[in-house]
Amino acid sequence: xxxxxxxxxxxxxxxxxxxxxxxxxxxxxxxxxxxxxxxxxxxxxxxxxxxxxxxxxxxxxxxxxxxxxxxxxxxxxxxxxxxxxxxxxxxxxxxxxxxxxxxxxxxxxxxxxxxxxxxxxxxxxxxxxxxxxxxxxxxxxxxxxxxxxxxxxxxxxxxxxxxxxxxxxxxxxxxxxxxxxxxxxxxxxxxxxxxxxxxxxxxxxxxxxxxxxxxxxxxxxxxxxxxxxxxxxxxxxxxxxxxxxxxxxxxxxxxxxxx
Amino acid sequence: xxxxxxxxxxxxxxxxxxxxxxxxxxxxxxxxxxxxxxxxxxxxxxxxxxxxxxxxxxxxxxxxxxxxxxxxxxxxxxxxxxxxxxxxxxxxxxxxxxxxxxxxxxxxxxxxxxxxxxxxxxxxxxxxxxxxxxxxxxxxxxxxxxxxxxxxxxxxxxxxxxxxxxxxxxxxxxxxxxxxxxxxxxxxxxxxxxxxxxxxxxxxxxxxxxxxxxxxxxxxxxxxxxxxxxxxxxxxxxxxxxxxxxxxxxxxxxxxxxxxxxxxxxxxxxxxxxxxxxxxxxxxxxxxxxxxxxxxxx
Numbered sequence: 001x002x003x004x005x006x007x008x009x010x011x012x013x014x015x016x017x018x019x020x021x022x023x024x025x026x027x028x029x030x031x032x033x034x035x036x037x038x039x040x041x042x043x044x045x046x047x048x049x050x051x052x053x054x055x056x057x058x059x060x061x062x063x064x065x066x067x068x069x070x071x072x073x074x075x076x077x078x079x080x081x082x083x084x085x086x087x088x089x090x091x092x093x094x095x096x097x098x099x100x101x102x103x104x105x106x107x108x109x110x111x112x113x114x115x116x117x118x119x120x121x122x123x124x125x126x127x128x129x130x131x132x133x134x135x136x137x138x139x140x141x142x143x144x145x146x147x148x149x150x151x152x153x154x155x156x157x158x159x160x161x162x163x164x165x166x167x168x169x170x171x172x173x174x175x176x177x178x179x180x181x182x183x184x185x186x187x188x189x190x191x192x193x194x195x196x197x198x199x200x201x202x203x204x205x206x207x208x209x210x211x212x213x214x215x216x217x218x219x220x221x222x223x224x225x226x227x228x229x230x231x232x233x234x235x236x237x238x239x240x241x242x243x244x245x246x247x248x249x250x251x252x253x254x255x256x257x258x259x
Numbered sequence: 260x261x262x263x264x265x266x267x268x269x270x271x272x273x274x275x276x277x278x279x280x281x282x283x284x285x286x287x288x289x290x291x292x293x294x295x296x297x298x299x300x301x302x303x304x305x306x307x308x309x310x311x312x313x314x315x316x317x318x319x320x321x322x323x324x325x326x327x328x329x330x331x332x333x334x335x336x337x338x339x340x341x342x343x344x345x346x347x348x349x350x351x352x353x354x355x356x357x358x359x360x361x362x363x364x365x366x367x368x369x370x371x372x373x374x375x376x377x378x379x380x381x382x383x384x385x386x387x388x389x390x391x392x393x394x395x396x397x398x399x400x401x402x403x404x405x406x407x408x409x410x411x412x413x414x415x416x417x418x419x420x421x422x423x424x425x426x427x428x429x430x431x432x433x434x435x436x437x438x439x440x441x442x443x444x445x446x447x448x449x450x451x452x453x454x455x456x457x458x459x460x461x462x463x464x465x466x467x468x469x470x471x472x473x474x475x476x477x478x479x480x481x482x483x484x485x486x487x488x489x490x491x492x493x494x495x496x497x498x499x500x501x502x503x504x505x506x507x508x509x510x511x512x513x514x515x516x517x518x519x520x521x522x523x524x525x526x527x528x529x530x531x532x533x534x535x536x537x538x539x540x541x542x543x544x545x546x547x548x549x550x551x552x553x554x555x556x557x
Contacts, residue, residue, distance in 0.1 A: 054447055081451055087444040090548045091466045103462065104452040132548050152452075 002065040003027035004156060004188050005051060010060035012046055012214075020046045021057070022213035028156075030066070033182055033189045035199035035206045037245065039253055043214025044192045048158050051190065052081050080149030082159040086141035088133040088148075094120070095129040098147045105152065112151075119147040122181055139170035146178075156188045163198070175202055176229070183226055196249060200241045201228060208245065210252035218248040321517040326524060329517040337506065337518075341525055344502035347415070347487040348480075348529070351422030355479050358423065359430030360472065367438040367464060368456070384428040388421055388486065392493040395420050418490045418502075425486030429478040437471025438464045470549045473541040480533045488526060 005028040012021040021043040028034055036044040049055045050062060053074075064075035080101075088097045098119055102112040120126050123143035133141055142162060149157060163171040179202060182189055193199050199206050200222060208218040224237045232238050303323045309315070310322035317325055330337065362380070366373035396417050404411040411419070441463050449459050491504035501509075503522045510518040545552035 052451055054451060079451075081448065083444045083448075085444060087442060087448060089445065089463070089466065091469070100448075100462070101452050104449065104454045104458055134548060 001030065004030045004064065004066055006061075006063040006065055007047070007051075008061050008063070010047070010050065010057045010062060012043070012050065012055070013058045019213035021050075022215045023060070024214070024216055026207060026216060026219070028188060028190060030155075031186055031188055033179075033191065033202060033204045035191045035193055035203040036209060037193060037196065037199045037206050037249060038209035038214075039211050039249070040194065041214070042209040042211040042252070044209055045160050046214065048160050048190060048192050052079060052158055053077055078152075078155045080152060080154040080157045082142075082145055082149045082157070082162045084161040084164055086133070086138075086145040088141060088144055090133050092132075093129065094125060094131050094133070094136070094144050097133065097144055098151050100148060101152045115151055115153065119151040122150060123147045123177070137170075138166055139174060142166060142174060143177075150181075154187070156190065157182075159189065159191045161192050161194065164193070164195075171198070178202070179226065179228060196242055196245045200238060200245055201233060206245055206248075208248040208252055217252045220244060220248065318514055318516050321520055325517050326520045329521045330524065333518055333521060337503070337521060337525060340501055340503045340506045340522070341529070344484075344487055344491070344504070344526070345529065347418045347422055347490070347502065348484045348533070350419050351426050351486055352476075352480055352483040354419065354423045355427035355430050355483060356476065359427040359475070359479070360434050362431050363434035363438055363468075364460070366435050367460070373435070380428060380431055383424055388425050388489060389493060391424065392417075392421050392490065396494055414494060417494045418487065421490030421493065422483055422486030425489070426479045426483040429475040429482065430472065431475075433471040433475030433478075434468050437468025440471065441467035470541075470545055470551060473537070473544065477534070477537045477541065480537050481530060484526070484530050484533060 007024060007026045010021055010024045011019070013019050024043075024047065036047060038044050046055070050057050064077065067075045067078065069075050089100070092100075095116060098116050099109070099112060102115065117126065117129075120129060123146050125140065125143055125147065128136065128140065128144075133144065136144065146162070163174050166174065175198065178189075181187075191199070191202060203222050205219070205221050207216055208220070209215065210217045222241050224232060224235075224241070307322050307324060310320060310325075315322075321329070362376070366376070399413050399417045399420065402413050402416055404416060445463055446459070449463055454462070487502065488504045491502050492508065495505070495508075503526050506522045507519050510516070510522065542552050
């Protein structure tokens with residue numbers, strides 16, 4: 001089967017000379033839940049931004065084999081993006097915040113209404129459509145942000161440390177909700193995190209990255225099946241996977257330290 | 260582990276510290292308007308008493324009651340002047356909003372334009388209007404502007420231009436900062452969904468600029484009144500076009516001190532009214548979402 005996204009030999013050097021990424025290659029398959037795990041400065045957010053089209057790689061090719069390309073040679077990226085911060089418009093209601101991507105794509109409100117309400121229902125915020133962001137808790141704001149990413153019904157969901165700023169109880173709840181949605185909707189998810197436990201709990205595959213320069217050091221599959229729940233969180237398979245991922249991460253950091 | 264309270268409604272008494280705090284909060288709220296009001300009454304009372312007691316002549320210092328009487332007696336004369344001053348003030352403010360806001364939007368389109376024009380805006384702002392006004396008077400002499408529904412005389416144009424120069428900078432400077440202060444991740448998001456320049460302006464940058472614009476408007480509305488009055492002193496508008504500043508000059512010439520006071524009181528009240536209206540409008544527009552308009556909850 002063709003991958004949905006294919007990165008080959010991607011490098012990114014910033015104007016100040018920092019090498020954010022060095023010759024990174026990776027194929028993302030349809031329906032995978034891939035975590036990019038690594039210390040800060042390993043370029044995991046840069047990869048995500050390049051995949052999103054928010055920056056071009058210095059060298060290398062990013063291909064969307066299953067997407068159509070427009071006249072300018074740009075692929076139709078069918079993506080939703082969730083930032084580390086909720087990044088909501090404080091002046092707009094929850095409904096209008098979720099509506100934003102449709103508005104930017106010039107979908108009329110009548111045509112979009114059902115999708116907006118669907119997205120809100122998916123994250124459990126149907127009752128809060130008319131609230132303003134400041135009236136919501138941190139976890140609820142993050143849910144709005146996710147609903148906004150889902151409203152265009154994208155095939156690929158890109159998430160940049162989305163739950164890093166939340167407390168553990170809220171984070172676990174959102175992790176469970178995210179997994180449930182992923183199984184229902186058959187998306188592909190690329191999830192940037194620096195938490196070993198979070199990445200193991202969520203992912204079908206973990207790509208461990210090292211810093212200076214950013215690159216892939218380990219690409220490991222998490223074979224445990226879904227659905228995953230608290231039983232999985234306390235299982236031997238989970239502990240084993242955490243140990244492996246931790247070791248890979250430490251190796252990645254050691255390699256970086258010796259440079 | 261104590262689980263005795265689960266399932267029963269907690270009926271703990273509210274502690275005295277919290278009660279005291281709530282009381283002091285209520286007191287502060289009342290005091291915030293009652294105190295200045297009280298001070299004003301005391302000062303006016305002493306003023307009135309002193310004028311009567313020491314038999315101060317009204318051409319030196321009129322009593323508050325005398326000023327109120329003058330306001331009533333000279334109303335026919337003062338009202339048209341007030342209307343003229345208000346027309347210049349609001350005309351200049353409208354131009355400041357259009358000019359300052361429009362220029363800020365232009366700046367937001369390109370850093371190059373901003374870099375090229377900002378020094379000129381600052382120069383216009385820092386040069387005292389008193390120094391520039393004679394030039395404006397010379398250049399706009401006998402110039403009239405026909406807007407279709409009204410024809411602006413050369414005096415009106417001179418006054419408007421002076422007041423506008425004083426008022427437009429806070430709108431320009433604040434709106435420019437506001438337009439550039441939109442959240443960077445939100446800008447990324449707009450880029451991600453292929454937003455046009457116009458969509459980014461309308462849906463992101465203008466709403467983000469609103470609190471800044473309103474703060475600028477509050478300053479500009481006060482400055483527009485100052486500009487209108489100062490301009491009138493300099494231009495020296497006479498006859499039908501004369502505003503409150505001309506009334507003050509004219510009354511000074513005739514040593515009609517009570518009327519001078521009456522005109523000053525009218526200008527002050529106008530300034531206060533403008534401040535209250537802009538504050539209230541700002542509160543209405545921001546109360547649902549902006550930190551400045553939201554009461555702290557701790």
